[in-house]
Amino acid sequence: MPTIESPSTLSARPSPIASSALVSLPLSLVGDDLTVPLVTGEQVRYTNLDCAASAPCLRAVDDVLASVLPWYSSVHRGAGFASVVLSDAYDDAREVVAEFLGARSDDAVVFTRNTTDALNLLASSLPEGTTVVSFVSEHHANLLPWRRGTHVQLPVPKSPAHAIALVDAALREVGSGPCLVAIAGASNVTGEIWPIEELATLAHWHGARLAVDAAQLAPHRAIDMAATGIDYLALSAHKLYAPFGAGVLVGRSDWLDAAEPYLAGGGAVRRVTAESTDWASGSARHEAGTPNVIGAIALAAACRELGTVGMRALEEHEEVLRRRATRGLSAIPGVEILSMWGPASVRVGIVTFRLRGLQPGLLASALSAEYGIGVRDGSFCAHPLVDALLEDAADARAGAVRASFGVGTSVTDIDRFLAAIETLATHGPRWPYRLVAGRYVPDPDPRPRPSIAGLRARSAREVPRSVAEPCRALE
Template identity: 60%
Template sequence: MSATQTHAHADELERLLELVGGDLEVPLVGGEWVRYANLDMAASAPALRQVADIVAELLPYYGSVHRGAGFASVVSTEAYIRAREIARGFVGAREDDLVLFTRNTTDAFNLLASALPPGTTVLTFAGEHHANLLPWRRGDVRHLPIPASPADALDALDAALRGLGAGDALVAVTGASNVTGELWPIQEIAQVAHRHGARVALDAAQLAAHRPIDIAAWDVDYVAFSGHKVYAPYGAGVLAGPADWLDAAPPYLAGGGAVRNVTVDDVEWTTGAARHEAGTPAALGAVAIAAAVSALSATGWERIQAHEQELLERLLTGLDAIGGVRTYELWERGHDRVGVVSFNVADVDPALLAAALSAEHGIGVRDGSFCAHPLMEHFAARDGRPRQAVRASIGVGTSASDIDRLLRAVERIARDGASWSYVEHNGYVCPDPDPRPRPALGGLLSGPVAGGGSACRG
């Protein structure tokens, strides 16, 4: 496809799915200001403009959900209920599935882990995101080796399930790797699991913003995703799946809203979604998710996927042409993947590369091990790759010019090194000095930032 056609597709998608901050300009250490190239969509994507507008429209009516008779509470409650139904449709949940609002994918899987029947065995692959590794460790979890191919994954899962005795089992697997973007064979995994009587929990955190989800058609039992990955960064996520385990489990949080009746000495818990949503819910976050997934679906997944795949090919081709650059793939190049690419530049520390891309070029990427330490250790052992890498990720707001800026910057740094001086501070590599002005945020950032974290000035 020609550059002109690529730009035309990007312009059309930008019109349909405008991002808040899509025209953001950021300062460079040299004093210039440039448009921000956000290539960190896999971590947290900015809000869609229509999502922010809907949240702003709801704000004057914000009131207690399920608890108030006033008109604002009525509107907030109706919006919250409608958001749940939209989320249900987005993931293709079955009529009798529960759809719960959580904080994010990590929270959703911790909730599900707390609801597993006693004695449940969980099987997951060692290369999963920490959100799909750590919650299950409170019980019986089996870590399958990182597979050499999708077929190898199915064979390993089949063998492991055959070796289990009687009892409940859950297979927890990602839809798309947050390190390489590669898609896992979800339907085939569900077939293998169900053949042995096991259930399947799908981590759709990296899938939900890029491909349509249909757990009923795929015969997947549970699915979880985060609002901040689907252009709704307002602090909510979703867990959907069968009601039986969730209704039988103790409430995830003990508190108001999860009960039918409370006495001084006893409590009768409710069932359904409310059982695990005690306290005042994040109604704005739930509505934001509903607005975001509605906008994505209305735009059309074929259009979104075509745009992102064009840019992914542009990125991979460009990185391959730069001397000293190596990308990370779990399986052979060419396997279906979303727009996530991790890479390294020979003799350049990934943290320094990411810092220089930001400070000198106005490009946002992620560096590190991406909450997937065992997977990065696997790459180090198998390929001799560094355990740390840089990750560039693509979304609906990414343009060909963003990709080209990244490629030019990586090539320059690979050839000449960073132009500014940098030091390690609070565990991060930071420009030294860092003259870039911060926004005041109503005075929140007018003073020094204390206590570490990612701040490069404290």
């Protein structure tokens, strides 16, 4: 085993682009002036503490798209000038994303729908006989695709050092043949950052490769794939302030070029005859069909904006908020903050907790209906990890509440959230609620729904047509 010092994290790595003194935080977001109705009749500014699920759009990204949309046309196929312009922008987007992530010059950059799509693409591209080593604590997107093949599933580690030891022992047992270690960059449940560089060193020493689910890491920390040793990286644009349906898989091209195309169709081929198909190599091999060029350009615009501000500045801003939220919650009787590795572990802007005496779903609904604060509740598409963290709780399946924030969150937002939690802890909800399809909803719910873009306006009293979200724990 190589010599590995005490586990470090990407939080110690300097931003690739220095922060600008001209940029003030929080950054401006589309919707940061949104007001929402409360069940009590007031209108309040919406406090969005659900950025880990879907982050709002940066105004800088919205500005870029406003300038791009008039040029929308086909890419890499049209002879018209608009097609030439948009094709150039699409190619530029690939380069901007690669630079933002510190990719190697020969890495493939494949645009996908989201992190889940990117990791499924990677799973479909593994050489025959590949063994995948991952932890049961992973988000389902970085857990379920590997179960289709040979998969070594490790338990929730007790510390970063324990994670390294578990991977080392597993890789010693794998033997010959291709092997991939797949980990989260940061936990979507607790926000804790994994020892990526150490695991990359260890994987390479054993002849394996490292894939990182960076959905929660990329919006919060500088990433340098080449320097850190990450072989493959997946992320979602909608968590990186560019919610236009794109994601990306970045990594070594040999496995991707040798694999069957992820989708069979136009754009993924060099030539098709009645009897044969000559598939393309590089990123085009796995991007059949008309691409989501707007989503790709939006992702690149977000990368450029965050790089201009400087990831170090964003990290410092976020850490102030996280510490304030953690201290405030810890002072409220009945609050338990969830953690894999203890309060000293390095984290991104996520605080997940439970409040004794209130079901997480009820707490989340009351925060929204009575205070205009948006959070997430449930098991966060990471059921095994939440089960492990709540193994002593009789109602573990109810999950927890997650507050998550980022570049648009202010100290005022955190203080408003803490005041609401303290009031709910002391007095409970002021409004009655009932369970509908696994969700707590106000009963009655007098809040008017706006008509979005002329679509059908729903009555506040309508029962939701959809059942509980798939990754939400049901009663």
